Amino acid sequence: MPVPDVLPPPTQRLAPLTTLRLGGPARRFVEATSADAVVEAVRDADAAAEPLLLLGGGSNVVIADQGWPGTVVRVANTGHAVERRPDGSVLLTVEAGSDWDEVVAACVADGLGGLECLSGIPGRTGATPVQNVGAYGVEVADLLVDVDLYDRRTGAVRAGVPAADLALAYRTSVLKGRDDAVVLRVRFALPGTGVSAPIRYPELARTLGVEPGAQVPAAVARDAVLDLRRGKGMVLDADDHDTWSAGSFFTNPVLPAGQVPPDAPRFPAGPGTAKVPAAWLIEHAGFRRGHPGPGGRVALSGKHVLALTNRGGGTTTELLALAREVRDGVRSQWGVPLSPEPVLVGCRV
Numbered sequence: 119m120p121v122p123d124v125l126p127p128p129t130q131r132l133a134p135l136t137t138l139r140l141g142g143p144a145r146r147f148v149e150a151t152s153a154d155a156v157v158e159a160v161r162d163a164d165a166a167a168e169p170l171l172l173l174g175g176g177s178n179v180v181i182a183d184q185g186w187p188g189t190v191v192r193v194a195n196t197g198h199a200v201e202r203r204p205d206g207s208v209l210l211t212v213e214a215g216s217d218w219d220e221v222v223a224a225c226v227a228d229g230l231g232g233l234e235c236l237s238g239i240p241g242r243t244g245a246t247p248v249q250n251v252g253a254y255g256v257e258v259a260d261l262l263v264d265v266d267l268y269d270r271r272t273g274a275v276r277a278g279v280p281a282a283d284l285a286l287a288y289r290t291s292v293l294k295g296r297d298d299a300v301v302l303r304v305r306f307a308l309p310g311t312g313v314s315a316p317i318r319y320p321e322l323a324r325t326l327g328v329e330p331g332a333q334v335p336a337a338v339a340r341d342a343v344l345d346l347r348r349g350k351g352m353v354l355d356a357d358d359h360d361t362w363s364a365g366s367f368f369t370n371p372v373l374p375a376g377q378v379p380p381d382a383p384r385f386p387a388g389p390g391t392a393k394v395p396a397a398w399l400i401e402h403a404g405f406r407r408g409h410p411g412p413g414g415r416v417a418l419s420g421k422h423v424l425a426l427t428n429r430g431g432g433t434t435t436e437l438l439a440l441a442r443e444v445r446d447g448v449r450s451q452w453g454v455p456l457s458p459e460p461v462l463v464g465c466r467v
C-alpha cells in the first residue's frame with residue numbers, strides 16, 4: 119500500500135518536536151511529506167480560517183506553554199538533487215523538509231564543498247533562507263540561488279524566486295516573521311570542487327592551523343566546525359541538556375562604532391558600525407555559564423552563555439523570564455539592547 123503524503127499525527131504535543139523540548143499542544147497537527155501536501159495542508163487551514171503554524175525541525179522556535187490554537191503543519195518533504203553545470207559548478211536543489219546537517223554531510227561526502235562551515239546547525243533546509251543561517255564566516259546568502267514559495271495571498275506556487283528578492287541580511291530576510299509565504303524548495307550554487315569555502319572566521323582558522331582566507335578539504339573543515347560546535351553545546355545530543363536549546367538566543371548587536379563598549383571585541387558591519395558579540399556583552403554584564411533561571415529548571419548553557427537551555431522539566435514561561443533577566447542586565451550594564459534570534463510563537467520576551 120502506498121504511503122500517503124499527509125500522515126496522521128503521531129502526537130499533538132509540540133514540545134518533543136522542538137530542540138528546547140518546550141511548548142504546549144496543537145489543536146490540530148498535520149505532517150506533510152511532499153511539497154504538494156504542504157500546499158494542500160496550508161490551503162485546508164486557510165479554508166477553515168484556522169491560525170496556522172509552520173514547523174520544521176523546531177530548532178529556532180520558542181512555543182508558548184499554552185501551545186497553538188489552530189493547525190500546525192510540519193514541513194517534512196525531503197530529498198535533494200545535484201545538477202552539474204557546464205562551468206563545473208553545481209546546482210543543489212533541496213526539499214524544504216530535508217534535515218539541514220544531513221544535506222551538508224551528503225555534499226561533503228560527495229566531494230562538494232561550500233556548505234561545510236554550516237555543519238551541525240539543527241533544523242530543516244526550508245528555514246535556512248528565512249533566517250539567512252550563518253556560522254563560521256559563511257551565510258546562506260553567499261550560496262543561495264532561489265527558492266520555490268507557496269504564496270498564501272494568491273494561492274499560487276511561485277517557482278524560482280531569486281535570492282536577490284529576499285532582502286537577505288544578518289539573520290533575517292523578507293520571509294522572517296511572516297507566514298504568508300511558505301518555502302517549499304531551496305537551490306544553492308556550489309563551486310563543484312571538494313575544497314572548503316575560504317576560511318574567514320578567526321577561531322576556525324586557528325583550529326585548522328591556517329591563515330584566514332585559506333581553503334582546506336571540505337571534510338577537514340566540517341570536522342573542525344563540528345568539534346567547535348560540540349564544545350559550545352551546539353550539536354544536538356539528547357543526553358546533554360546543554361543542547362536542549364534554540365541555539366543562540368540573542369543576535370549579535372550592530373552598533374554605531376562610537377557606542378561599542380570599551381574593550382569589547384568588534385567586527386566591521388558597514389560604514390561607521392561594528393558587530394559586537396552578544397556572548398561578550400552577557401558575560402561582562404555578570405552572567406556566567408550555567409546561570410540558573412527561575413526554579414533552576416532552565417539555565418544558561420554550561421558551555422556557552424548565548425544559549426538558554428531547558429535542564430529538564432522547564433517551561434517556556436521560565437525560559438523567557440531568564441531571557442528577560444539577561445536582556446535587562448546587558449541593557450543596564452552597557453546600554454545595549456539585545457534582540458531574540460528564535461521565532462517566538464504565542465509569547466514574547
